[in-house]
Amino acid sequence: MYIKDAPVILSAEAITKQFPGVLANDKVNFDLRKGEVHTLLGENGAGKSTLMNVLYGLYKPDSGHIHIDGKPVTFTSPKDAIANGIGMVHQHFMLIPVFTVAENIMLGSETTRNGVLDIRAVSKQVRELSHTYGLDVDPDALVQDLPVGIQQRVEIVKALYRKANILILDEPTAVLTPQEADDLFQIIRRLTEQGVSIVFISHKLKEVLAISDRVTVMRTGKVVGTTTPQEVNEAKLAAMMVGREVILKVDKKPAKPGEPVLSVSDFSVMDSRGVEVVKKISFEVRSGEVLGIAGIQGNGQTELAEALTGLRKVHGGRVILNDKESTGRPPRQLIENGLGHVPEDRQRHGLVLPFAIADNMMLCTYYQEPFAQKGVLQNQAIDANSRKLIEQFDVRTPSPYVSAGKLSGGNQQKVIVARELSRPIRLLVANQPTRGLDVGSIEYIHHEIIDMRDKGIGVLLISAELDEIMALSDRIAVMFRGEIVATLPAAEANREQLGLLMAGATHK
Amino acid sequence: TPTDSKPDCSKPEVFCVGLVTDVGKIDDKSFNQSTWEGVKQAEKDLGAKVQYIETTDSKDYAKNIATFADAKYDVVVTVGFALGEATVAAAKKYPDVKFIGVDQTQSETIPNLAGLIFPEDQAGFLVGALAAQMTKTGKVGAVLGTDAVPAVWRFGEGFRAGAMYIKPDIEINVVYHNDVGFDKTFSDPEWGKTTAIAMIDKQVDIIFGAGGKTGNGALLGAAEKGVYAIGVDTDQYYTVPEAQKVLLSSAMKQLTPGTFDLIKLAKEGKFPGGNFTGKCGYAPYHDLDSKVPAEVKTKMEELQKGLIDGSLQTNVAPVKP
Amino acid sequence: MEWKRFGFIAFIIVALFSIVVLIGQARDPIPTIIISMAATTISVATPLTLGALSGVFSERAGVVNIGIEGMMLTSAFFGWFGAIYFNTILKFEAMPSLILGVVIAVLAGALMGLLHAALSITFKVDQVIGGTVINILAIGITGFFNRQLFFEKNSIFGGNVPHAPGTLPSVGQVPFLANVPILSNLQPIAILAIVLVFISTFVLFRTRWGLRTRAVGEHPRAADTVGINVSFMRYVNVIISGCLAGLAGAYFTLESVPSFEPLMTNGRGFISLAAMIFGNWTPLGAWAASLVFGAAQALQINLQFYRELIPPSLSLLQYPYIVGLTPYILTMLILTGIIGRTVSPAADGQPYEK
Amino acid sequence: MAEKEKTSSSQPRISGWLRSGLNTMLVPALAVLTAMIVGGIVIALAGGNPFAAYAGLIEGSFGSLNAISETTVWATPYIFAGLAVAFGFKGGLFNIGAEGQLAFGAVMAALVGYGLPLMGVDLPAVVFVPLTVVAGIIAGGIWAAIPGWLKAKFGGHEVINTIMMNYIALNITSYLLNGPMKDNNPLNVVARTPLIAESARISTVFPDYRFHWGFILALLVAVLIWFILWKTTLGFEIRTVGTNPDAARYAGVNVSNIIIITMVISGALAGMAGSIEVTALNYRHELGFAVGYGFDAIAIALLGKNHPAGVVLASLLFGAMRNGATRMQFNTQIPVDIISIIQALILLFVAADAIVRYIYHIRIQQDRLVLTRGWGG
Numbered sequence A: 001m002y003i004k005d006a007p008v009i010l011s012a013e014a015i016t017k018q019f020p021g022v023l024a025n026d027k028v029n030f031d032l033r034k035g036e037v038h039t040l041l042g043e044n045g046a047g048k049s050t051l052m053n054v055l056y057g058l059y060k061p062d063s064g065h066i067h068i069d070g071k072p073v074t075f076t077s078p079k080d081a082i083a084n085g086i087g088m089v090h091q092h093f094m095l096i097p098v099f100t101v102a103e104n105i106m107l108g109s110e111t112t113r114n115g116v117l118d119i120r121a122v123s124k125q126v127r128e129l130s131h132t133y134g135l136d137v138d139p140d141a142l143v144q145d146l147p148v149g150i151q152q153r154v155e156i157v158k159a160l161y162r163k164a165n166i167l168i169l170d171e172p173t174a175v176l177t178p179q180e181a182d183d184l185f186q187i188i189r190r191l192t193e194q195g196v197s198i199v200f201i202s203h204k205l206k207e208v209l210a211i212s213d214r215v216t217v218m219r220t221g222k223v224v225g226t227t228t229p230q231e232v233n234e235a236k237l238a239a240m241m242v243g244r245e246v247i248l249k250v251d252k253k254p255a256k257p258g259e260p261v262l263s264v265s266d267f268s269v270m271d272s273r274g275v276e277v278v279k280k281i282s283f284e285v286r287s288g289e290v291l292g293i294a295g296i297q298g299n300g301q302t303e304l305a306e307a308l309t310g311l312r313k314v315h316g317g318r319v320i321l322n323d324k325e326s327t328g329r330p331p332r333q334l335i336e337n338g339l340g341h342v343p344e345d346r347q348r349h350g351l352v353l354p355f356a357i358a359d360n361m362m363l364c365t366y367y368q369e370p371f372a373q374k375g376v377l378q379n380q381a382i383d384a385n386s387r388k389l390i391e392q393f394d395v396r397t398p399s400p401y402v403s404a405g406k407l408s409g410g411n412q413q414k415v416i417v418a419r420e421l422s423r424p425i426r427l428l429v430a431n432q433p434t435r436g437l438d439v440g441s442i443e444y445i446h447h448e449i450i451d452m453r454d455k456g457i458g459v460l461l462i463s464a465e466l467d468e469i470m471a472l473s474d475r476i477a478v479m480f481r482g483e484i485v486a487t488l489p490a491a492e493a494n495r496e497q498l499g500l501l502m503a504g505a506t507h508k
Numbered sequence B: 001t002p003t004d005s006k007p008d009c010s011k012p013e014v015f016c017v018g019l020v021t022d023v024g025k026i027d028d029k030s031f032n033q034s035t036w037e038g039v040k041q042a043e044k045d046l047g048a049k050v051q052y053i054e055t056t057d058s059k060d061y062a063k064n065i066a067t068f069a070d071a072k073y074d075v076v077v078t079v080g081f082a083l084g085e086a087t088v089a090a091a092k093k094y095p096d097v098k099f100i101g102v103d104q105t106q107s108e109t110i111p112n113l114a115g116l117i118f119p120e121d122q123a124g125f126l127v128g129a130l131a132a133q134m135t136k137t138g139k140v141g142a143v144l145g146t147d148a149v150p151a152v153w154r155f156g157e158g159f160r161a162g163a164m165y166i167k168p169d170i171e172i173n174v175v176y177h178n179d180v181g182f183d184k185t186f187s188d189p190e191w192g193k194t195t196a197i198a199m200i201d202k203q204v205d206i207i208f209g210a211g212g213k214t215g216n217g218a219l220l221g222a223a224e225k226g227v228y229a230i231g232v233d234t235d236q237y238y239t240v241p242e243a244q245k246v247l248l249s250s251a252m253k254q255l256t257p258g259t260f261d262l263i264k265l266a267k268e269g270k271f272p273g274g275n276f277t278g279k280c281g282y283a284p285y286h287d288l289d290s291k292v293p294a295e296v297k298t299k300m301e302e303l304q305k306g307l308i309d310g311s312l313q314t315n316v317a318p319v320k321p
Numbered sequence C: 001m002e003w004k005r006f007g008f009i010a011f012i013i014v015a016l017f018s019i020v021v022l023i024g025q026a027r028d029p030i031p032t033i034i035i036s037m038a039a040t041t042i043s044v045a046t047p048l049t050l051g052a053l054s055g056v057f058s059e060r061a062g063v064v065n066i067g068i069e070g071m072m073l074t075s076a077f078f079g080w081f082g083a084i085y086f087n088t089i090l091k092f093e094a095m096p097s098l099i100l101g102v103v104i105a106v107l108a109g110a111l112m113g114l115l116h117a118a119l120s121i122t123f124k125v126d127q128v129i130g131g132t133v134i135n136i137l138a139i140g141i142t143g144f145f146n147r148q149l150f151f152e153k154n155s156i157f158g159g160n161v162p163h164a165p166g167t168l169p170s171v172g173q174v175p176f177l178a179n180v181p182i183l184s185n186l187q188p189i190a191i192l193a194i195v196l197v198f199i200s201t202f203v204l205f206r207t208r209w210g211l212r213t214r215a216v217g218e219h220p221r222a223a224d225t226v227g228i229n230v231s232f233m234r235y236v237n238v239i240i241s242g243c244l245a246g247l248a249g250a251y252f253t254l255e256s257v258p259s260f261e262p263l264m265t266n267g268r269g270f271i272s273l274a275a276m277i278f279g280n281w282t283p284l285g286a287w288a289a290s291l292v293f294g295a296a297q298a299l300q301i302n303l304q305f306y307r308e309l310i311p312p313s314l315s316l317l318q319y320p321y322i323v324g325l326t327p328y329i330l331t332m333l334i335l336t337g338i339i340g341r342t343v344s345p346a347a348d349g350q351p352y353e354k
Numbered sequence D: 001m002a003e004k005e006k007t008s009s010s011q012p013r014i015s016g017w018l019r020s021g022l023n024t025m026l027v028p029a030l031a032v033l034t035a036m037i038v039g040g041i042v043i044a045l046a047g048g049n050p051f052a053a054y055a056g057l058i059e060g061s062f063g064s065l066n067a068i069s070e071t072t073v074w075a076t077p078y079i080f081a082g083l084a085v086a087f088g089f090k091g092g093l094f095n096i097g098a099e100g101q102l103a104f105g106a107v108m109a110a111l112v113g114y115g116l117p118l119m120g121v122d123l124p125a126v127v128f129v130p131l132t133v134v135a136g137i138i139a140g141g142i143w144a145a146i147p148g149w150l151k152a153k154f155g156g157h158e159v160i161n162t163i164m165m166n167y168i169a170l171n172i173t174s175y176l177l178n179g180p181m182k183d184n185n186p187l188n189v190v191a192r193t194p195l196i197a198e199s200a201r202i203s204t205v206f207p208d209y210r211f212h213w214g215f216i217l218a219l220l221v222a223v224l225i226w227f228i229l230w231k232t233t234l235g236f237e238i239r240t241v242g243t244n245p246d247a248a249r250y251a252g253v254n255v256s257n258i259i260i261i262t263m264v265i266s267g268a269l270a271g272m273a274g275s276i277e278v279t280a281l282n283y284r285h286e287l288g289f290a291v292g293y294g295f296d297a298i299a300i301a302l303l304g305k306n307h308p309a310g311v312v313l314a315s316l317l318f319g320a321m322r323n324g325a326t327r328m329q330f331n332t333q334i335p336v337d338i339i340s341i342i343q344a345l346i347l348l349f350v351a352a353d354a355i356v357r358y359i360y361h362i363r364i365q366q367d368r369l370v371l372t373r374g375w376g377g
């Protein structure tokens, strides 16, 4: 390929970045050639985003150098990076919802006429860019009204508007439907044809192999190596990432489903803006089985989980939990009916970070015996409970009186799981239970979930990770645009088929 | 004033005068300050050692008075009707100390306590009569502090009575500033001015402003609109120079001389117990002297004489009923 | 623009005026009543408008400013002090002294703004606490210096209360405007306040500065990633906020009445914040809301004139204490969102951490 | 690992508790010191003698038994009002309305205290005193419940609403004390209520000092508040809502109810400040009393780190400063406003503790106080 000989336009040498307690980048070397797609791969926390933030001027590296076109540069703010032709699309979009597309695009590089913002000139330029690169966006639309796929285009146009010839895309496909992802790849190809160089970050090995010219793998802050798709396959890449053979297969016996513990019929939920995002869905979870809900983020899963657990208003339909009418009941009543809930956002819902672990371990049952008697907290029982759970669930902490905020993400998640599973529950709603966790913690939590299932608890598993869904579920329901488009036994499901369903292809 | 040489007030040759305010401040450019100036005059003319304490909370009344009495001050001046009860109690507790209670009417006579009081209704009556004679539109107005303060009430209702005495069908706008916290009613010049201007917009052509800074604000409003103004307490020709060109007169209540006179009597050993009535009256016309017709001047003198000798009554209740 | 909100505001103002007209017409001609009410409304609204604009700039940039009250008070004092100092010590003419006084008031406001900015941006103090610090500090500082400078014998003024150089003259002094009813009463800061409403609208919604200001108030991280210096934007806007509060302070001592009183701002800073929220963080809305509060005060003053004319069925209106509750109750109703929801800038009140 | 931890857990906990207590108090103590130094500089700049001023302050607040007694008299309402604000903070609510709640509580306590005998109700002190105090508690609670309800129901921000409630309380109090509730003794000209019945009064502890049982009660209430906050499920709920309302909802706590309950208890404490002033000290309510307690209470709560013990200490400090101000002014004629400046500086240095940490090179990091979450709505 011609790329091999293309000139290096960006190179980072021996970049080191230390965070309190974490060496996020350890003498990292990275280079980018003109017109190539160079993928950065690595586990969570490997240091990819940190490296990109350094290249974009958001973080100042502790040591190391950056060269653009062979000339050394120092970035003190993104402004410098932008001036050097670098654009970045962040994993969480950096768009202002109440601004229009044009306003978002010009922000920071405004065009003015006699001191007045020249929206018309910007709109014109946006249309031209859209035309050149096939990025269709309406400059006058409000960003908050746009779907994520289009928002991402706005981000790309934003970078191109600043004349970026180096584009960093941090996990751009995580929030996209497969169709939107395909569109993105089209765009990436067109961009590289025009001479734009791209740094691409993704956890999805298949697309990495499809789109990349080169792949650099990072592990715990260091570069493990650089390769090309021609030299490797998925398994090899995974091994490079983790440093060992990866077996993400979960060992489990066949399920022995019993009576339904949760039945949901014609269930509808609105999102915060009043749009119906769960549309009259019906399903059942039986004791002793795991029902997995697969789907691309933003198809109503979050709202479904919140409504089922009493955190969001139910718009219509009916819920029976453990044989009791539970539609729209407050969390307290659902908890008492036997609901366990591992929430999607552990720091927002699951924990009170400044509180001690011991307190967090009884967060839902603080008012019940033995933790309280006649409204007075019983410290001994609280202490004993936390010590028991810390040991049982292997929470790594020096003491039960350390505040939960001081724990690592994995251990925080263990605190929640321990708390929820230690109660007499009949149904566990687990929403993204392993998001952001390391492999060891994932293995542990998967094991616990299967264990609960085998003890006769019904599990509703919601996850954006197809692998997790396939590994744990006994049945899989696919959600698309607020509806369950298919429910199939896990044994019959395969990735391709699920992927198609998640993207909106109708079943059979 | 530095404290280096603290006077020993217990010595007979050292004459000490202390002043305690109610919630007000010594620099209020009005009530408290006028009294304090009387004390300062005693410092100058009588060689008194003077000192003040500003009360920040009513629970300190007794303590603050006692601070002076315990230090063997010869005279303690307590300013404001709110200190009345605490002053009576202190007078009984410290018979050797002379107390002057400004604006405090005494119901019983305690030999070492003199209540310095003023017939504000008479002053108000006089300027009310003046206003009624000078108005061209037949509309006069008074912008006042809160009617919860008896002195203000007497000024305001005296004004009303005086105007009615001259012209029974006259339109009188009397507005008390009641709508804010008590401590604000005398220090809201902006409200005073706004209210005065609102009156003037309705053809009121003489404004009586009575109530500390609030009243001063009214005088300024009148000055701005070019209508006649009447001040209060002192001759405001000197305290609100911006209003000189429109200031017709002031309803005077002579706090500084009243306070000084009582201190002087105490020094001379002629201290009167009970109520001591200070002087009230109306101030000269100053710049507007030529605008006041001779018959009006005559009438004013006549009225003042009548009020002093008792042949003329204002019929104003001493406090708001 | 939000026509519903403006319609509602217009309705309240008309309603408040109507009450007075209905009661007062027995004595005064209707145009007289309306002109008088309008004049009161505008003059009461002036410091509120400026205070609300002050809030708009700070909060559009993401910094809650409940210190406006204290900023106003501080500026009212130092502006007044400045004017007297130039006039009596440096022997400037009255007019230049007053203008310099306004400048000093604005500078004092800017300094208070700087303090608030430092507390909330650099030290990341909870912004409401920071504002409270400013409010309490202002009471202490103004009370203390008022005493030291204007009362104590050893001060520069020698303990004699110096005469203030008067107030800023009204437009009525300009010959051909003298007879225009409401206009002739207007003074420079009142006019400036209205002009600033339009300038602020222009700056916030039409210029680069405004776009960036709103960006750091909505999503500071996004602004950061396009190279905007979030701290700088916030600092400058909070200082602008201080300047506007300073101008409001100047209104009290240099335009309204030539004197300073402890606590003379008397809660107007807080009412300004309510006006800002009522006006949905826009300058025009804040102005309209300030006029509502001005009309409420005009109602209260006028009802006292017409106390005898109030029909027995409305006897509650005879109590100034009760009528005086109008602005406060209105504010609380507004905050419930009864009058249409207001949306604060998304990052308002949150320190930005990289 | 668990084994090792168990053996060493009990002992280090006590010294750890002590050390954390000292650490907690370190910054506030240095903040007070710094504020005093800056205040002293201001005094000196204004031509006064800071040493004489502070000597007067100390003499006036602790120089004699009577001075100490007066300091407790001053500290009593501060403890209640400080607890009120601290309690709100614990529940994530900023109650600037203690001033209005206090005034309203005082008015209602006075009404019960003088009104019942007028209606012919004759109660023994054991019943009447608690009844009068409780009247103030209820009044303060109701006054705070309104902004609490507006917050829980509509998201109306409690800062603005409690300020508005202050003004409303002031207007209503002015109306009542000048009108229906005015002491109509012909000699009275002051806007105040009649005296409350003898049997509604809380007595002093020693005959010749104003040191009264209300102070002891304040200490007991501080202990009670500590118990509620840290030892009961209600306290757990309040702290959870105050720290992370989303997690509280997840845990099954009724967040709206807790917001209202927190405000009611906070207001009740402020109301109690008012009713104790009426029953134990003034025996009536008078207009113009209790100006500025609300703001002082905020400073006290923050200085006391929102902990009841800290609030008691901070109240004694503030009470001493206010009480000693008379002697300071008597000795030096320095304006009492300097006390307000020092208090504001204390608040400044406590809130912006980074300044103090910087000045004194303190490294121990403490969790930042985050109280406000925008304007809601």
Ligand SMILES: Nc1ncnc2c1ncn2[C@@H]1O[C@H](COP(=O)(O)OP(=O)(O)OP(=O)(O)O)[C@@H](O)[C@H]1O
Pocket: A019, A020, A022, A023, A024, A042, A043, A044, A045, A046, A047, A048, A049, A050, A051, C354
């Ligand atoms: N601002 C920060 N402060 C402290 N630690 C940080 C900060 N940002 C990142 N880290 C830590 O640095 C390490 C690298 O994080 P980074 O975000 O670069 O990982 P990543 O490779 O992008 O992971 P992911 O796949 O989850 O996006 C992690 O351990 C993370 O916890």
Ligand SMILES: Nc1ncnc2c1ncn2[C@@H]1O[C@H](COP(=O)(O)OP(=O)(O)OP(=O)(O)O)[C@@H](O)[C@H]1O
Pocket: A049, A050, A090, A091, A092, A170, A171, A409, A436
């Ligand atoms: N100040 C911090 N202290 C400790 N951990 C942090 C801090 N900031 C971020 N982290 C952790 O670092 C990890 C990565 O943070 P980062 O902000 O880079 O997010 P990200 O998911 O990688 O986003 P992006 O990929 O868009 O940059 C997260 O797990 C986060 O919890």
Ligand SMILES: [Mg+2]
Pocket: A048, A049, A050, A091, A170
């Ligand atoms: Mg990342």
Ligand SMILES: [Mg+2]
Pocket: A045, A049
């Ligand atoms: Mg990440």
